[in-house]
Amino acid sequence: MKYLNEYRNLEATKGYLKLIAQTVTRPWQIMEICGGQTHSLVRNGILELLPEEVQMIHGPGCPVCVTPLQLIDKAVALLEQNVIVCSFGDMVRVPGSSKSLLEAKAIGGDLRILYSPMEAIKIARENPDKEVVFFAVGFETTAPANALSVLHAQKEGLTNYAILVSHVLVPPAMEGILEDKFCNINAFLGAGHVCAIMGMHEYYPLAEKYKIPIVITGFEPLDLVEGIYMSVKQLEEGRYEVENQYARVVKEAGNPEAKKIIDTVFEVGDRAWRGLGVIPKSGYVLKKAYQAYDAEVKFGIQAMTAPENPDCIAGQILKGIKKPNQCSQFGKICTPANPLGAPMVSSEGACAAYYHYSNNLISS
Amino acid sequence: MDSTNKGYTSINLGHGSGGLMTRELLDSHIFKTFSNPYLDQKHDGAIFNIEGPIAVSTDSFVVSPIFFKGGNIGELAIHGTVNDVAMCGAIPKFITLSFIVEEGLSMTDFTTIVNSIKSAADNSGVQVITGDTKVVERGKGDKIFINTTGFGEVHPKADIAASNIRSGDKIIVNGYLAQHGMAIMSQREGLEFESTIVSDTTNLNFIVKDLLDAFGSKIHLLRDPTRGGLASILSEIAEDTEKGIQLKETSLPIEKQVAAACEILGLDPLYVANEGVFVVVVDKAIEAEVLALMRKDSKGKYATCVGEVTTEHPGKVVMQSAIGGKRIVSPLIGEQLPRIC
Secondary structure: OOHHHHHOOOHHHHHHHHHHHHOOOOEEEEEEEEEEEHHHHHHHHOHHHHOOOOEEEEEEEOOOHHHHHHHHHHHHHHOOOOEEEEEEEEHHOOOOOOOOOHHHOOOOOEEEEEOOOOHHHHHHHOOOOOOEEEEEEEEOOOOHHHHHHHHHHHHHOOOEEEEEEEEHHHHHHHHHHHHOOOOOEEEEEEEEEHHHHHHHOOHHHHHHHHHEEEEEEEOHHHHHHHHHHHHHHHHHOOOOOOEOOOOOOOOOOOOOOHHHHHHHHHHHHHEEEEOEEEEEEEEEEEEHHHHHHEHHOOOOOOOOOOOOOOOOHHHHHHOOOHHHHHHHOOOOOOOEOOOOOOOHHOOOOOHHHHHHHOOOOHHO | OOEOOOOEEEEOOHOOOOOOOHHHOOOOHHHHHOOOOOOOHHOOOOOOOOOEEEEEEEEEOOOOOEEEOOOEEHHHHHHHHHHHHHHHOEEEEEEEEEEEEEEOOOOOHHHHHHHHHHHHHHHHOOEEEEEEEEEEOOOOOOOEEEEEEEEEEOOOOOOHHHHHHOOOOOEEEOOOOOOHHHHHHHHOOOOOOOOOOOOOOOOOOOHHHHHHHHHHEEEEEOOOOOOOHHHHHHHHEEEEEEEHEEEHHHOOOOOOHHHHHHHHOOHHHHHOOOOOEEEEEEOOOHHHHHHHHHHHHHHHOEEEEEEEEEOOOOOEEEEEEOOEEEEEEEEOOOOOOOOOO
């Protein structure tokens, strides 16, 4: 696979691991923001190849993990109202208060697993007598396509299409973590694909204010070890800059076209994060002009609430205060087959990643 | 065989009534096609002789879509059961054939499927000896479901059991992984993507027989990693034997296009279904000979040793990644779901 195999090269990876080992002189805690990065770190066995001074902390960048329980309940409620609910794959197994989307499907709900919201537009077009809702989950990365689906629905005059929005933003989450009094993060690996859309400008004030290095990083093994090396180098040299390891994809200004589409449909608003609570100005909500496409308004389900499982420490996991294997429920009560909280469900979730791949389990 | 049946262009409830319409459908599609001394008796069941110990395996086939690149549900129903019998170290001889058809299935599709079953059975050297046809109302099935049960003679030299596995044994697969699952995936509604990936559905009984003829009890275990993929089968073996399994990521035979499709869809080929793949666990002393024999067969052309059995990490499969790290390969939980981003 051209452009992938080059970044999975043993010798090149070893080279950066050697540089990290040569550079590091004291313990550092580095948080990778994005769940995709967590997944790749564990899947490729990178964590155990790092010198012990370098500790990776798994951040909140897994959209499935931070989508509040009540949003899942709302999607289940829509299925029970005979709405066709369309969702990305890993959202469907996340347990709601009473059931997951997959369980709601088993008892008759019309759930469709899609790769793109544009497929949902097609379904709405082909089913004019049915209501169709796309579960618009994700960070800045998935926002342009979700917004585009609304613009397409509008252009085609589809009145049977709406989106259930649970869009969250990376910079406010980083700020939330840094403001936590237990925060012990020394550097961030920035989320490469989020920055591919948004660009780099949002990160300069964060690096400056909290005096913390932010290295925008990709997802392949070589990307990750290079990003970690760049972070360690900054820390050892006492610098705190925004650097771009993922320059082959991330441009300084991001993707202006995608940003324009986001700005047309969405505006920044307060959002609840699973495990973290409400963070001000931390997500996207549909603009007034597009309220007709807001599934919560359309089906009158804004007020639904749901309490979290008290035994789940997802909040501390997502903030990097605890590691999954430090949770008393981990691997015993809480497993991918019977998850108490979302980080155990998504393949990007820190708990599931630990459960599936981590060598921490080999000795236990 | 006629693709219509007395003027009917599709299967309806009458074809499962047990009356004249059923009889006519069976005469035109089943008895004529599969004619053999056992079936020709048109009895409620079949009486047959098998020498020595018998291996039996049953499987139901519900694949959607029923026609996919590289095959259809009919040949899958033969290959699947033939291979399961072969994995017991046996030579498949007889097979039963049961249909559950949803009314409305076109007679042309039914005919195509029956013809595929016939050629797959002939190519595998098995005879269809008894069967059943039921028709359910529209919406109560999904076009067609097939159940087959296979019977085989256990190979006189075979001694296939997980308990025979020893530390140091080599784990060999006969060919490319994840072909079937990705061929199906490329045609699923909502996921269609253009590719030339075709299912690897095929019968493995002859290559298995050759291995048993040549190496007998030095072949310790045979398994075909269908649903759940290679990862699930190896996890099962590790758990059952309380031995460790070491895999090497760079040794896994994965065809370029399949690797790319898995990458795009966010799926792990280790968990994707296969239909023409088998895992053979052998004494380390015969690794090279086994590979040489398999590679001479068209069904083992890409045979590769992917790992070995170890005393380390008992009960767990650990894979060495391309960049030299290690990770646990756990069994598949639920269905493999594509990731958001």
